[in-house]
Amino acid sequence: MSGTRLWGRPELYTSYRQDMALLNTGPKKVFVGVLLLVGLGLPFLVQDDLLQLLATGCVAAIGAIGLNIVTGYAGQVSLGHAFFIAIGAYTAAALSGDPDGGTIGFGITSLPVWLLAAGLTAGLAGLIVAPLAARLRGLYLAIVTLGLVFIGLYVFREWTDLTGGPGIGRQAAVPDLFGYRLDVDGTFFTRSQKIYLLMLVLLVIFALLARNLVRSRTGRALAAVRDRDIAAAVIGVDLTRYKMIAFAVSSFYAGVTGALLYIITGNFVPESFDLLMSVQFIAMILIGGVATISGSIMGALFITLLPRITRELPAVFPFIGDASGGGITVYQVEAILYGLLIILFLIFEPRGLYGIWIRIRNYWKAWPFSY
């Protein structure tokens, strides 16, 4: 069954397993390897503040992969991602929080424990919402999940014992990996370097898990549900079951994201989990590429780095002022860019950054011929 590869015939597969392999072509292996090496080498090349941003990007990428599983692969539009992220964030923060502090805390600082707990709690919340979601389709579902965000915002604002209340917030989870603290400067690594490496490793793990999920039987079932749910039901896909799986897995990823996201800044307030956060994640997968794992990562990094890019704009375009001056400010440009990018990508390149990559790849595949 394993089949053999012929030298110089990269696209000749002699077995199904080869075709479905994780890295099914030579260049893919090379590129992924190089990217990983660059990723691991970055802490020693770039400044700490940029490193923090990249770490945020890695965490956001985990969340974007989660959203892509439910929205991209299973086709169930969810605007409620911020709600599940919040559940993860508060589970992790409460578990690892100081028992004697002002907010609920249990003092379990071990990273694997609270990370899993955050994911599982959020996943459970996803399972609870799923039966409602399984009955609804399309835009009805989008609005119901939007309602979740508002209900969540209210609960987190009122439940000050857990969240610290609006404007004050609480300490994020304490990352303690088998006794090794990741959120303090060490002898070899600075705080930012350690956190970045942690996020990168976790991103690779979760991306790999997601990639394996979507190329499995489950992933094919999800795609069938997305493409034509009734046809999927006819060929034996249990709709409710797979919608629930999609929601649970997606929420698990969201929970993990929430738990990790605020380690970088250290403190978080309940009003951060608003509609804007959900829209940002939607933007990540739309700009990155719907129903692709690599696209989710590209989109997440792009959206996270966008503020940094717009910060540089006043130097190039003198009519854009900084926060103090009159006229149009960088913050306005940033917000407008979100909207414009979503619109432009959807109109001109619906496959997102992933689609642009495919185009570049296909161009060079046949180079110097046009096809």
Added chain:
Amino acid sequence: MTELIQSVMRGLGSGSVYALLAFGFVIIYKSMGVISFAQPALMLAGAVLVTYLVSGMNFYLAVIVAAVIVALLGVGIERTAIRPMIGKPVFVISIITLGIDVVVREVVNGFIGLNVRPIGDPWQLDTRMVFGVEVQVRYLAMFATTMVLVGLLFLFFRYSRMGLAMRAAAFDQEVALAQGVSVGGVFALSWAIAGALAAVAGVFVSTEAGVDQNLWIVALKALPVIILGGLDSLGGAVVAGLAIGVVESLVGTYGVDVAPWLGGEFALVTPYLVMMLVLLVRPFGLFGTREVVRI
């Protein structure tokens, strides 16, 4: 009793705002099958326009001018960003409207600034006796205006040629096209109506406390309203809008006494809770058309 009537009247006032917004949502949904998330931005634009216009002209005239301008803005958006996307999945178009919302809102925010802009309405805090109870005039004005507008629109859909064309296009676009209906014109008109209604709703909302950058959040409450009424039911939008307004107002008045553990601002989330409860029983809202599925 006095408290109850006042609460209900307040609810009808804010409910008519939701009804106006929901009406716009439903008109767009019926014509192109898309939920336009750009409504909050259009509402904000309308309110802001009035705050500027009112310094130079009569308030009522300012509202009409603002409604016309926002209607044109709606048509412009439809023409440039929505029309090229016809035939794409509705979810994609809806997300585009989300992007438009962000862009328009950000531009409008530039005109609001950090302070609250007064809307300059003639009602202020005047009250009038209704059933022996003092009720603020602006709630009466909101309710009456909404009823008149909705009534006119129903007459328009029922009796005018264009209204018939819109109903035909909502029923089946291709057949309507074959009968000579300009479906593009229908799209443009539905965006114009939705924009004008949103502008009027924006003015009503800002009689409360002027226009600031957070005003748009009110418009999102029209989303549970349209789900509750049924996405494709105009009548449902009005009924559900008023119902949600009244429920919200009642919870705001009595919620603290009945269930203090829910917190003081529980009324803010009641629209969403009502929506979820109703959807558990009726997945297509109270008056929505049940979707017939076939392979």
